[in-house]
Amino acid sequence: MSSLTTTDTPTRTGLGMPFIIVGAIVLVLVCLFPFAWMALSSVKTLGELYTVPPIWWPASPTWENYRTVLFESNIPRYFLNSVIISVGSTGLALILAIFASYGFARFNFRGKSWLQSFVLIGQLLPTAAIIVPLFITLRVLGLVNTFWGLILVYMIITLPLSVWMLTSYFKAIPVELEEAAIIDGASRLGVLFRITLPLSLPGIVAVLVYAFVTTWNEFIFALCFATDSSVKTLPIGLAEFSTEFNTDWGAVMAASVVMTVPIAILFFSMQKLFVGGLTAGATKG
Amino acid sequence: MKILRTTSVLAALAASLSFGTTFASAGEVVWWTPNFNEARARELVAQFQEANPDITVRLEITVTDGLPQRILTALQSGAAPDIIDVQHGWVNGYAQNNLVIPLDDVVEEGRDDYVPAALDYVSWNDQVWGVPYRIETHAIIYNRGHFEDAGLDPDAVPETWDELVETATALTGNGRSGFAITGGGEVGNTIFRSLPFIWMNGGSIVSDDLTRATVNEPEAVEAVKFYTDFFTNGLSPASTLENDGTANRRLFIAETVSMYQSGQFDVPSIAAENANIDIGVMTIPHPEGAETAAILGGWSFVVPRDARNPDEAKVFLEFLQQPENMGMFTDTFPARTSAMDLPRFDDPILQVFKEMLPYGRPVPIHPNWVQITQAYFDGIQRILLGEDVQAAMDDAADEIQALLDS
Amino acid sequence: MVRQSTGLLFVLPALVVLAMLIAYPVFYTGLLSVTDQQGAFVGTNNFAAVLGARATPQAFWNTLWWVGGSIVFQVILGVATAVLLNQNFPGRGIVRSVTLIPWVIPGIVAATTWAWMFHTEFGIINYMMTAPGLIEAPIGWLSNRDTVLPVMIAINVWKLFPFVAIMVLAGLQSIPNDLYEAARVDGANFWHEVWHIMLPQVRPVIVAVTLLLVIWGLNSITIIYAITRGGPANLTLITPIQIFRLAFESFQFNQAAALSVIFFAVTIVVVFIYIRYLASSPAEAK
Numbered sequence: 001m002s003s004l005t006t007t008d009t010p011t012r013t014g015l016g017m018p019f020i021i022v023g024a025i026v027l028v029l030v031c032l033f034p035f036a037w038m039a040l041s042s043v044k045t046l047g048e049l050y051t052v053p054p055i056w057w058p059a060s061p062t063w064e065n066y067r068t069v070l071f072e073s074n075i076p077r078y079f080l081n082s083v084i085i086s087v088g089s090t091g092l093a094l095i096l097a098i099f100a101s102y103g104f105a106r107f108n109f110r111g112k113s114w115l116q117s118f119v120l121i122g123q124l125l126p127t128a129a130i131i132v133p134l135f136i137t138l139r140v141l142g143l144v145n146t147f148w149g150l151i152l153v154y155m156i157i158t159l160p161l162s163v164w165m166l167t168s169y170f171k172a173i174p175v176e177l178e179e180a181a182i183i184d185g186a187s188r189l190g191v192l193f194r195i196t197l198p199l200s201l202p203g204i205v206a207v208l209v210y211a212f213v214t215t216w217n218e219f220i221f222a223l224c225f226a227t228d229s230s231v232k233t234l235p236i237g238l239a240e241f242s243t244e245f246n247t248d249w250g251a252v253m254a255a256s257v258v259m260t261v262p263i264a265i266l267f268f269s270m271q272k273l274f275v276g277g278l279t280a281g282a283t284k285g
Numbered sequence: 286m287k288i289l290r291t292t293s294v295l296a297a298l299a300a301s302l303s304f305g306t307t308f309a310s311a312g313e314v315v316w317w318t319p320n321f322n323e324a325r326a327r328e329l330v331a332q333f334q335e336a337n338p339d340i341t342v343r344l345e346i347t348v349t350d351g352l353p354q355r356i357l358t359a360l361q362s363g364a365a366p367d368i369i370d371v372q373h374g375w376v377n378g379y380a381q382n383n384l385v386i387p388l389d390d391v392v393e394e395g396r397d398d399y400v401p402a403a404l405d406y407v408s409w410n411d412q413v414w415g416v417p418y419r420i421e422t423h424a425i426i427y428n429r430g431h432f433e434d435a436g437l438d439p440d441a442v443p444e445t446w447d448e449l450v451e452t453a454t455a456l457t458g459n460g461r462s463g464f465a466i467t468g469g470g471e472v473g474n475t476i477f478r479s480l481p482f483i484w485m486n487g488g489s490i491v492s493d494d495l496t497r498a499t500v501n502e503p504e505a506v507e508a509v510k511f512y513t514d515f516f517t518n519g520l521s522p523a524s525t526l527e528n529d530g531t532a533n534r535r536l537f538i539a540e541t542v543s544m545y546q547s548g549q550f551d552v553p554s555i556a557a558e559n560a561n562i563d564i565g566v567m568t569i570p571h572p573e574g575a576e577t578a579a580i581l582g583g584w585s586f587v588v589p590r591d592a593r594n595p596d597e598a599k600v601f602l603e604f605l606q607q608p609e610n611m612g613m614f615t616d617t618f619p620a621r622t623s624a625m626d627l628p629r630f631d632d633p634i635l636q637v638f639k640e641m642l643p644y645g646r647p648v649p650i651h652p653n654w655v656q657i658t659q660a661y662f663d664g665i666q667r668i669l670l671g672e673d674v675q676a677a678m679d680d681a682a683d684e685i686q687a688l689l690d691s
Numbered sequence: 692m693v694r695q696s697t698g699l700l701f702v703l704p705a706l707v708v709l710a711m712l713i714a715y716p717v718f719y720t721g722l723l724s725v726t727d728q729q730g731a732f733v734g735t736n737n738f739a740a741v742l743g744a745r746a747t748p749q750a751f752w753n754t755l756w757w758v759g760g761s762i763v764f765q766v767i768l769g770v771a772t773a774v775l776l777n778q779n780f781p782g783r784g785i786v787r788s789v790t791l792i793p794w795v796i797p798g799i800v801a802a803t804t805w806a807w808m809f810h811t812e813f814g815i816i817n818y819m820m821t822a823p824g825l826i827e828a829p830i831g832w833l834s835n836r837d838t839v840l841p842v843m844i845a846i847n848v849w850k851l852f853p854f855v856a857i858m859v860l861a862g863l864q865s866i867p868n869d870l871y872e873a874a875r876v877d878g879a880n881f882w883h884e885v886w887h888i889m890l891p892q893v894r895p896v897i898v899a900v901t902l903l904l905v906i907w908g909l910n911s912i913t914i915i916y917a918i919t920r921g922g923p924a925n926l927t928l929i930t931p932i933q934i935f936r937l938a939f940e941s942f943q944f945n946q947a948a949a950l951s952v953i954f955f956a957v958t959i960v961v962v963f964i965y966i967r968y969l970a971s972s973p974a975e976a977k
Contacts, residue, residue, distance in 0.1 A: 020775065020780045024775065024780065024782070024786050027772060028786060030849065031790055031793050031853065032789060032792065034793075034796070034801065034805060034808060035793075037804060037807075037808060037815060046557065047558055047559060050535040050538060050813055051539055052460070052539045052541045052813060053818045053822070054815045054818050056815075096708060099701045099702070099704060100701060100702040100704070100705035100706070103698045103701025103702035104698075104702060106698070107701070109698040112698075113966050113967050114963070115706065116966050117959065117962055117966055118706065118709070119705070120902075120906055121717070121959075122709060122713045123907070124906065124955055124959055124962065125720060125955055126931045126935070126951050128931070128934045128935040128937075128951070129716070129720045129938070129947060130716040130720065132357075132358050132361045133362075133716035133718075133719035134712070134715075134716050135362040136362045136363070136364075136715065136719075137712060137715045139362065139363075139364050152708070152712060153712065155708055155709060155712060156712055156713065159708070159709060160903065160906070161903060163705060164899040164902060164903055165858060165899055165903075167895075167899065168895035168896045168898065168899040168900075169861065169862065169895075169896065172865055172896070188697065199865065200865065202860075202861040202864040202865060203861045203862065203865070206858050210857070213791075216795075217795075217796075217797040217798055219351070219797075219799060219913075220351065220354065223348075223350075223354070224354065224358045227317075227345055227359075235797055235799070236348065238797060238800065239348040239349075239350040239351070242348065242349055242350055243319070243320060243321035243349060244319065244321055244349050245531060245548075245550045245551065245554075246531070246550075247531070252800065253804075256796060259795075259797060260792065260795045260797075263791070264791055264795060265788070267787075268785070268788040271784045271788075274787075274861070274864065350799075353940070354939045357939055357942070378942045382728060382942055468834075468923070469834070469919070471920060472920075472940075522812055523811045523812065523828075523829060523831060524811035524812045524813075524831065524834065526831065526833070526834030526923045527806070527810060527831070527833045527919075532810075535813070536812060536813075539813070541812060652942075653941070655940050655942070656943075659936070659940075659941075663922075663925055666922055666923040666924035667924045670834075670836055670924055
């Protein structure tokens with residue numbers, strides 16, 4: 001964390017420390033409350049899960065649920081599938097979105113508002129309406145039960161998010177910086193990659209993380225378009241702990257912890273990138 | 286579905302050009318079965334393969350969450366497997382939308398051996414559209430220990446509605462609810478538990494000829510009042526409006542509920558999660574002088590209209606419907622009477638559930654049945670929220686009538 | 692104009708990919724909405740049927756409450772959290788990562804866990820309130836006419852305010868320090884900085900985030916469907932759940948398509964107006 005402090009100049013006014021501490025504690029409690037309940041449930045025995053009144057701490061914590069998840073279920077396999085699909089769709093969305101957002105943020109052309117709305121079109125149609133025709137589209141493309149199928153379909157979800165957010169971050173960067181570079185003879189693409197992108201790094205990290213998580217947790221498309229276990233993803237693995245009239249809740253909770261914690265750690269490890277390029281530059285220079 | 290057909294033909298053409306791994310190739314039968322059947326399905330497939338080396342059966346395991354959506358997506362888009370396990374209640378919707386093929390030739394050989402109500406369930410337009418393999422009905426599961434605590438004889442179970450109310454009242458108190466009804470979760474939960482009471486009382490939701498909503502007639506209203514009064518009078522838990530069958534089982538396991546309706550599938554979970562409970566099972570009480578009733582539940586096999594290899598699928602279905610195979614495959618009871626003689630169905634705890642089977646009835650067959658039950662269920666929930674029974678059922682009847690007329 | 696075509700060139704690849712995926716679904720939904728199950732043209736029959744259904748107006752108002760209520764709190768709490776996380780304090784990295792957790796927990800699991808915690812009997816929330824005597828009897832959070840929709844909104848706010856927080860935080864990170872320094876010379880305190888520097892600088896971010904929240908709110912069924920399925924008695928029924936039920940529970944694909952078209956038409960107009968007047972104003976620059 002210490003590395004983060006470099007962005008803040010010592011002279012800056014701020015919120016009083018008591019405010020910050022109280023705020024941070026409330027924030028952590030609110031965010032962690034259900035998660036803590038999940039984590040506690042994952043080490044409870046079957047008889048302790050549903051009691052009236054509920055119990056906080058298991059009498060004898062058990063790792064049985066984690067053993068089930070890690071060694072006796074499809075979760076590890078699906079974890080790998082999920083990584084491939086989420087990395088693929090996030091990467092593809094980011095590449096497409098960087099160009100599109102730059103176009104929307106820096107150029108004015110006829111029909112721009114319409115095209116910006118068009119980006120959202122896939123999400124304006126209810127999932128229930130598009131799922132069958134989308135399946136047919138995938139069949140025509142020969143992409144049912146393939147990684148590419150899901151990666152492409154997830155563009156419907158990740159592109160609106162990425163394009164809109166990146167556009168707003170690009171707009172926030174002073175145009176003068178780019179103009180100066182163009183006068184110095186840089187090309188459009190050169191400006192985009194050498195000035196705009198580095199300056200909006202925090203935004204790109206935020207978009208990356210969120211696009212990744214959205215695809216990581218997506219259920220209904222994965223359920224319908226990936227029916228073979230070689231491409232099934234983690235949310236399907238969660239559903240496999242349920243049978244017609246029963247659900248192995250301990251295992252579901254353990255699996256959810258296994259799905260959630262790596263992402264939080266990943267984000268934690270990316271904190272260095274989350275530092276504003278412009279802020280850092282301005283302070284140092 | 287004319288347009289759908291055309292597009293799916295185009296899609297199939299394109300698909301056949303570009304890939305062939307995902308869907309069945311010649312002589313291959315793709316079978317979607319739910320995860321709780323997986324182990325037994327693998328065993329049957331292995332046996333079948335040994336006897337029929339020229340047909341390959343490929344299993345794809347489905348999950349119950351979102352199963353109807355996944356099946357419908359596959360059926361509607363023309364990229365379907367060859368055999369799918371579905372609940373009896375879904376078969377008619379598929380048949381009426383021309384999504385599956387008739388299977389009369391498969392069941393012909395054993396037609397008289399099938400439980401008639403099971404075949405009725407999957408029949409439409411005088412044809413059979415699914416091969417039922419599993420049937421079950423509800424009974425009432427109760428906590429024998431709680432009976433003793435309340436000074437009741439756990440072997441003298443209530444047989445009439447009045448006795449049920451008396452028993453439930455005696456069992457209620459000290460944080461225990463005598464008889465838990467459902468009022469939440471998926472629609473089916475409450476239909477399965479309340480509609481039989483209407484039937485026992487001589488009522489129905491819609492008239493037999495499917496032209497008239499009858500849910501606001503006296504017999505039905507009386508039964509709905511009987512059902513919802515368990516909540517209104519405090520005999521069912523405060524959480525009734527958020528409870529489905531699973532929630533009731535959990536409350537029973539937590540020993541805060543003494544009686545509730547369910548099928549035999551709940552018995553192993555109760556035994557595993559709370560070994561202290563001495564489980565009893567009774568038939569569902571009926572009005573004085575009437576017979577009990579239940580909804581027949583269970584699963585059937587269907588063959589999609591777009592199956593690649595329907596003929597091979599039928600060969601495999603012939604194998605699956607053999608009494609010994611059906612008896613081995615079912616989670617609860619088999620749909621053929623001769624299979625019921627297998628030793629695994631002799632378990633004493635199953636006897637009451639077996640006694641209930643002949644009282645099991647199929648639900649009415651109408652294209653808008655699901656919406657009709659939704660309208661009825663909304664009415665039940667309004668009663669549980671405090672509305673008058675007759676008023677709620679009158680409103681439900683209006684909605685149902687509109688669905689029957691359309 | 693050269694500039695016109697350059698701009699288009701940049702946005703084209705993303706649009707082509709989307710068009711490829713979405714063209715057929717749009718066409719298919721439109722077609723389904725004016726035909727019957729046999730594929731015959733029936734004009735506006737499906738539209739009449741869904742508009743005449745008793746649940747439709749109720750679902751419409753519920754949707755407004757659901758989206759409106761969710762967004763107000765998501766944006767306010769999200770921006771406040773972002774300002775907090777932009778401060779300098781020990782453990783900040785951990786707190787930032789923890790903030791991400793509600794969003795990372797799979798929707799269906801979060802929904803079920805909340806349903807479990809709000810349960811009248813099993814629920815830890817009622818237990819925490821009854822045990823110290825805060826309330827006398829357990830509250831039926833999910834079975835009471837007055838609490839069920841607010842509880843759904845609260846869960847939705849919990850799930851999505853971190854999204855606003857992290858996105859706005861990313862925007863705050865890019866504000867040049869000169870701006871703060873200039874303000875400080877004029878004697879600005881912290882709240883002045885929030886009001887006159889931070890909020891105006893992240894305005895485009897908030898505008899974009901709000902738009903995405905509206906769209907997700909309009910299309911999000913997981914939380915409500917997993918907890919109440921739109922009940923009790925349609926108190927939490929929102930239009931996308933109504934469409935989902937029509938299609939996948941009742942096999943009424945044509946009516947579902949008709950309702951989707953109406954829904955789509957209304958939202959696209961709202962979205963377009965929003966974009967026209969809010970999203971494309973200041974920074975066009977060149």
